[in-house]
Amino acid sequence: MxxxxxxxxxxxxxxxxxGASMGxxxxxxxxxxxxxxxxxxxxxxxxxxxxxxxxxxxxxxxxKYGEGVYTMLNRVCDTVEGLRKEKLFPIVLAGDHxxxxxxxxxxxxxxxxxxxxxxxxDAHGDFHSPYTSPTGNMHGMPLAMVTAxxxxxxxxxxxEEETEALWEKIKQIGGNGPKIxxxxxxxxxxxxxxxxxxxxxxxxxxxxxxxxxxxxxxxxKIAEEALEILKDCDQIYISFDVDSLDxxxxxxxxxxxPNGLSKEQAFELNRTLIKDKRVCCWEIVxxxxxxxxxxxxxxxxxxxxxxxxxxLIENF
Numbered sequence: 001m002x003x004x005x006x007x008x009x010x011x012x013x014x015x016x017x018x019g020a021s022m023g024x025x026x027x028x029x030x031x032x033x034x035x036x037x038x039x040x041x042x043x044x045x046x047x048x049x050x051x052x053x054x055x056x057x058x059x060x061x062x063x064k065y066g067e068g069v070y071t072m073l074n075r076v077c078d079t080v081e082g083l084r085k086e087k088l089f090p091i092v093l094a095g096d097h098x099x100x101x102x103x104x105x106x107x108x109x110x111x112x113x114x115x116x117x118x119x120x121x122d123a124h125g126d127f128h129s130p131y132t133s134p135t136g137n138m139h140g141m142p143l144a145m146v147t148a149x150x151x152x153x154x155x156x157x158x159x160e161e162e163t164e165a166l167w168e169k170i171k172q173i174g175g176n177g178p179k180i181x182x183x184x185x186x187x188x189x190x191x192x193x194x195x196x197x198x199x200x201x202x203x204x205x206x207x208x209x210x211x212x213x214x215x216x217x218x219x220x221k222i223a224e225e226a227l228e229i230l231k232d233c234d235q236i237y238i239s240f241d242v243d244s245l246d247x248x249x250x251x252x253x254x255x256x257x258p259n260g261l262s263k264e265q266a267f268e269l270n271r272t273l274i275k276d277k278r279v280c281c282w283e284i285v286x287x288x289x290x291x292x293x294x295x296x297x298x299x300x301x302x303x304x305x306x307x308x309x310x311x312l313i314e315n316f
Contacts, residue, residue, distance in 0.1 A: 004309065005083050006044040007092040007103075011072045012051060013065040014098035014138035015286070017254040021051055021095045023287030026252075026298035027305065034299075038306050042091070045083070047075050049095075060163045062130035069138050070170055073102035073145070077174045080106025084280065091309060092283035096254075097126060100239045101142035103283055105174025107237055108146075112175060117184040117233030118143075119226055119273060121266070122241040123257035125190050125197040130163050131155040132196035139286075145170050146179040154196040182206060184233055186226045188214070188269065189244040192257045211246075211259050219265050223272040235280045238273055240266070240308075242286050242301050252297025253286045263300050270304055271311035282308060 012020040031038050050068035058064035076092075076099050083090045084107055092103055108116055120126070120143065129144045130136070132151050144151065148171040159167075182204035190208050193201070201208065207229055209222050217225075230236055243253045246260035261269070274282055287301045 003088050004042050004312070005088045005090055006042045007076075007079055007083070007090050008044050008046045009049070009072070009076055009092060009094040009099045010051065011049045011099055012095040013053060013068045013072065015096035015254050016135060016137045016139070017288065017291065018054065019288040019290030020254060020286055021049065022289050023095055023298065023301070024093045026287055026289035026295055027093065027302040029295060030299040030302035031306070034302065036306060038309070045079055047072070047079050058136070060130075060136070060160065060166065062133055062136040062157045062159050063138055063163045063166055064136045066138060066163065066166045069098055070166060072099055073105065073170060073173050076102025077105040077109060080281065081109040081174070084110035089312065090281045092281065093305070094283060094285045096139040097122070097239070097241055097285045098139045098142050100283055100285065101145040102173070103281060104146045104179050104237060107235065107281055108179040109174040111235065114234035115184065115232065116180050117186070117230035117236045118180055119186045119188065119230070119236060119238045120190070121188045121239065121244045121269065122190055123192050123243040123260055124241070124255065125187070125193040125201065127197045127200050128194070130159050130167050131157055132194070133157065134194060143185060147182045148178040149182065149200065151196055151200055154199055156196065184230060186229050188222065188226065189261050191259060211261055214261060214265055219268040220272060223269060227273070227276055233278065236276060236278045238270065238279060238282045240270055240282070240284045240304070242284065242297060245300070249300055250297060252288050252292025252295075254288050254291065263304070267304050267307055270308040274308055274312045275315045277316075282312070
């Protein structure tokens, strides 16, 4: 059986709305309601956050709180790298989705010679850079960070030199150059993208299994096809953003989008994907109890977290 280590990252610097830093503790409350001993079974590692920066204004217009995001990505990278070198399986519980870039960098830094594939279960493409972002919120940029993609062809923002320098530093976290190939990304549930992201999705031929296709083919077939796309990858990282769920479920998250996955589909999808022996890390992000009623989102998220972890244990 794989040795699991929980990684708690309470950063919410890169989100557009406040409250995602409370998502981990909301899931712990959900576990108590479920009378689950989940959080007693696995030793946690807590990554220090920089959320104090939120009491001030962001320094960079097109990379908001970027100095803090840079710090957090380095901390997450170092934490995940250390766990992977110890042959531990990180299950990352995080606030905003930007820290997923740190996770990917850490996996790659621990095993730089291995080809890493990514399954990104999300409502959003998260493939913006400071040059293309409509908001400057960096939770929309993690895949551009780890593929070192500026998307200069679709530049829309007048980015200051200080922001450009910061962005170059972020792209080098965990080692020089890209950490993954864009064609080693598989999307599931992505349905809210901007034109700049659509350009990259088409340019790199990134496969996106939208909700209608999941409904038509069933989760088992989608999982099979997603893993087949990544057949040449040595390792696989799965990132699960709770806004991949339909708005009938995902009210307690910062950017909910209609026509998403059902809870049952997300439940089965994550349980199925994590059975692949190449999967080396799983992450859940963007639970925001301040936007919720009676902690429902955290309860759904915890159910998926616990079931996915059990599937991992059962299959190793």
